[in-house]
Amino acid sequence: MEPVIVAGAGPVGLALALALARRSVPSVVLDSGDGEVVRRAARTCVLRPQTAALLPGVETARWRVWRTERRRQCVERVELDDETSPLHVEQYRLEHALREALADEKLVRIATGSRLDTLEQDAEGVTAHTRGPGGTWWRGSYLVGCDGARSTVRKLLGIGFAGRTSVERYAVAAVRTRLPRPDEALLHRDPGGRGGELTARPLPHAAWRLDWLLPPRGDLVTPEEMLDRVHATLALLHQGSADDAPPAYELLDTGVYATHQRLARRWRVQRAFLAGDAAHLAGALGVQNVDEGLRDAANLAWKLALAWHHGARETDADEALLDSYSAERRAAVGARLRAVDQALPFVRRGGGGLRTLLPGGGAGGPLGLLTDGHLGRGPLGCAPVYDRSPLAVDGKHAVRTDTAPGEPVRDVPVVLLDGTRARLRERLGGRGGDLVVALVAPGTGVWASRHWLRAGLMPELAAAVEALPLAAELVVMEEYPGATAHTVLAVRPDGHLAGAFHGARPEALRACARALTAADA
Incomplete structure (x- = not known):
């Protein structure tokens, strides 16, 4: 049997290759870059404990308390344990840990400088071509597109990517500093009495990620404005400590990003699959898209491995098994996106009717819904349940x-x-x-x-x-x-x-x- 071709060397593609190797399935990871992991401290991942357990060891920060405030008044304080406390890590650290784990796997080859441009399928496998000096043809048993929001695989397969653009927009900064509550994460609504929303979450090595909600469309955030936001936020977070003076800090990274709501219409075409950002985009109201992508990889890997070990020609059982990936994961992500779409008017614009649209949501108001999204609970954040799976047991x-x-x-x-x-x-x-x-x-x-x-x-x-x-x-x-x-x-x-x-x-x-x-x- 030919190896599985994995297009994309981000966290999802690397995690999928590692999971396949653990099941004795060879793979080729097509990395369009040079193999170097870009260090961006402001680009981070929040992982649920269930997801992180499937990955190699990586240094993370865990917050043991989630605090929600409005106008500097604490309205909710949630204490967390090992089962409910999210793990927070810079994405480059996660990618580096995955690459280190793959370096010891003889069944995995990472081909750098390999940008996919052609994809062909037949009854026994997939043929892919990548650009480069002279070009390279690759032959695989299956192919999985983990190549991001602008997925070439998705476009070559002719799959639509329906949804909405720029649902929410944030300014973000990563800083290294000492704050009074190092093991607490904070959601602060209307911190200065003039609207707005702030999120502060700890990272390893005394670093913090700060997010400020911006208007969906607006002017660029200048470096000066970003510094003003950092100064004001650190002063706010330091209030009430023994030393009222804002702490010294080191600015590590900044950026502005928008969250989108999109879902690929199909996740499988014959022997080709989509996973991660190529299949879905989510992130509004605290939903964690990288975590969802890693769940895609965990769900697909064992099914691909079983089919791969059966041989080149798929049986009816293999077809049903591989179809269950889309049935389970696309349904779970689609339900999450619908919950976010129904909650957004209530959370952001004070709309009504949420209790009839979103079962189990709305009882705690907008701040309660935001907490659910960030902590991985309720309709906005809880782990998927495959109770209606085609693989359900009698x-x-x-x-x-x-x-x-x-x-x-x-x-x-x-x-x-x-x-x-x-x-x-x-x-x-x-x-x-x-x-x-x-x-x-x-x-x-x-x-x-x-x-x-x-x-x-x-x-x-x-x-x-x-x-x-x-x-x-x-x-x-x-x-x-x-x-x-x-x-x-x-x-x-x-x-x-x-x-x-x-x-x-x-x-x-x-x-x-x-x-x-x-x-x-």
């Missing part, structure tokens, strides 16, 4: 836990069969195979694995996992929220619950495997 043997089928699993301590201790999410992303089977077995955290490997239902369950038609790993855990002893959770490699049942049920495990490989399609 609920014949299902039992209930605090995680419903299709939702992301909670990150709990687990024990591997060799006695190694880990976290559940550390076994995802291909590290534990295409399916992670987790048994709730109180006492296993105390006793050495040699005592419980041959006890109770472990032998039967281990044999059932071993017999599955896909790579699977069995782990045990002391407890899981809402689950009773001997509950078994089947977890997809992208961290979503495939199903939960009680006891060693080989037929239930086989049903999960059939569903996740679309074997019944």
Whole structure:
């Protein structure tokens, strides 16, 4: 089989190549640049813990408190834990960490100076041409366009990109300074009593990202105006501390950016796919587009890998499995964009009717909706749920836990069969195979694995996992929220619950495997 061609060497393309390599699938990453990561401190990513767990280690900042203020009065203070606290990192640090991880992967080739200009498909693969001295032809089994908002792949496939431009516009600055609340992020509405909106979020190494909402269309922000904004904001954030004088700071980077709302009409054409900014643009009201793009990569990687290992000619099951990528991810992102569109009039212009348009939203008013978007909860920010997925498992043997089928699993301590201790999410992303089977077995955290490997239902369950038609790993855990002893959770490699049942049920495990490989399609 030919490698998978990944067009684009941003975070999504690099993460996809890494996820494929973990599943023994070779790839070629077409990098239109020179391979150097551009250091832009003001270009950052907010990642949900579920997303970050699938990536290589990178230094991030986490805020343990989210504070919302209006006219210098605190209206909400949200304390966060490891499950709910977002991770904040400069995009160049994330890209550098991904490139470092890929440097050790023999299955990944990054081809710099390779700008795609031609794309052809046939029944067995994809042929792509890149510009350069003499030009280069590439042959691949599949191709994924992770080449950004102006995606060449999307244009070559003739896919429309419907939506709206410049929904919101921000001035942004990254500064290094010391502030009184280093582990708190702040949303400040109407800080000076003259309108406006300010967001301040910590970054690694005592740096901060400051965002100011601008009119959707207006004059350019001059360097002098940017400095005035920084001075005024730091003075505001420092008020009430022991030293009223504004702190010294180092200006690291500045910029102005606009958020757009767009969704590609199709995410798959035969053997070519779209992911990340090539497939969707979001970012208004705190929605995090890079996080959504990384979820695209996590969702697509294991499905591509299963189809790739089946051979060049796709079966009906492979077709159904690959189609499920668009069915799940496009539906999830589309729902997010609709929620933002419905909330915008209420949040920005004081419109009404939101409670009837946006279920679960509006109860906390505009500031509550903004908090939801920034913290990854509610209709604007919560993790996607694939409860209506074409890969949904028959609920014949299902039992209930605090995680419903299709939702992301909670990150709990687990024990591997060799006695190694880990976290559940550390076994995802291909590290534990295409399916992670987790048994709730109180006492296993105390006793050495040699005592419980041959006890109770472990032998039967281990044999059932071993017999599955896909790579699977069995782990045990002391407890899981809402689950009773001997509950078994089947977890997809992208961290979503495939199903939960009680006891060693080989037929239930086989049903999960059939569903996740679309074997019944």
